[in-house]
Amino acid sequence: MTNWVEKDKKQLHPVYHPKSHANPLVIERGEGVWLYTADGQKILDGMAGLWNVNAGYGREELAKVAYDQMKQLAFTSNFSGMTNLPSIQLAEKLSGFAYEGLNTTFFTSGGSESNDSAFKTARYYWKRKGKPTKYKVIARKGSYHGVTLAATFATGLEKYQTMFGPSVGGFVHIPAPNPYRYEGDIKPGETIGQAAARALEEAILREDADTIAAFIAEPVMGVGGVIVPPDDYFPLVRAICDKYEVLFIADEVITGFGRTGEWFALKHWNVKPDILSFAKAITSGYAQLGGMQISDEIRETMESAPESEAYMHGYTYSGHAMACAVGLKNLELMEKDNYPTRAKELGKRLLEGLNTLSEFAFVGDVRGLGLVCGVEIVSNKETKVADAAMAMKIFKAAQERGLRTRPVGNVLAFAPPLSINEEEVDEIVKRLGAAMDGIGWKVSG
């Protein structure tokens, strides 16, 4: 039998350490929510790849559209002076699709590029507005925004930065509105949402509003531990951004395209961003595509620019013809099967199921919105001490039982394909429960 693991050493993997990559799963095939390894294991993918395979694996319709588009035209330059039909059609489809007033799309190949584009666009916008001192970005602790140099330092997780410093500068971090463990200060009578929004206002005042270009936030934090904000947070954030002329960038790389039970997650709170970053589920992972949408106001400032102030930003693969064709088809499939509603209903079922595991002593908190859920593992329910080692142990035990989750710090994340059915949702809970049972640390009585 081919030793794939040995041959795999010719590849440097993302977020690599030899210890964590000593025994990788070699995936050969996928169908629906199921992955099949080269050595014959069948695994329920509770993470939809990396939170992105919303339409599930093995979709013929997407394979066919990629084939047809590649034959017709896989790629051509999309730089100014040229365009192609799939990118025109997808941009048209996306116009106003996520939020009213966001009618212009700039395409990238993934989420990091989308956020990098958002930061550059915010700087560009303020220069065009005659306010070149506005260049800083406020982000939240625990956030994940990708791995370009700028996105690395926008990210609020130190482990992504330690070996790549010094920081590029210009990023300021404030506490995230974590209802389970808020790390900022709370004044008497304040909610966590109010306290976390106040942290934004204080940071703007401390840094000077004339230096702040934008605020960036994931509506539901993913890699930082699946943090669902309190309902009052984002409306307050929007008002503060407006008050101090700060652009609001929504990083919906995970939450976009139905994951949380709405097509885009800020809809839950009736809030609109000025810039939207997306990627991942736009193609359900069938092609590498991301993008950034900008408000009509930002677009207008571009339209009136002199040639010397052209927007000199773009990627070879911006508006890739095949990727855009796949994106269009994927959206059609997701609309046909009403994926946001599925995510809402099945997410409720998943959350209820995961909540039954609260009986285990190491389950500190269970939370989620639509089909993105987190189970926080602690060594003591009262003191809430984070237990990443136990989370890793449970992750491994679940994998032995054919369930793929992802330990993000001490939180086990779940974001299965939105094509999942009721029995498969129950199977996630059953297998996770069996994994925890195997560890056997139950609260008595």
Ligand code: PLP
């Ligand atoms: N933003 C968020 C919220 C993400 O979760 C990710 C990736 O997981 C990114 C940005 C980066 O996207 P990519 O890995 O496609 O560059």
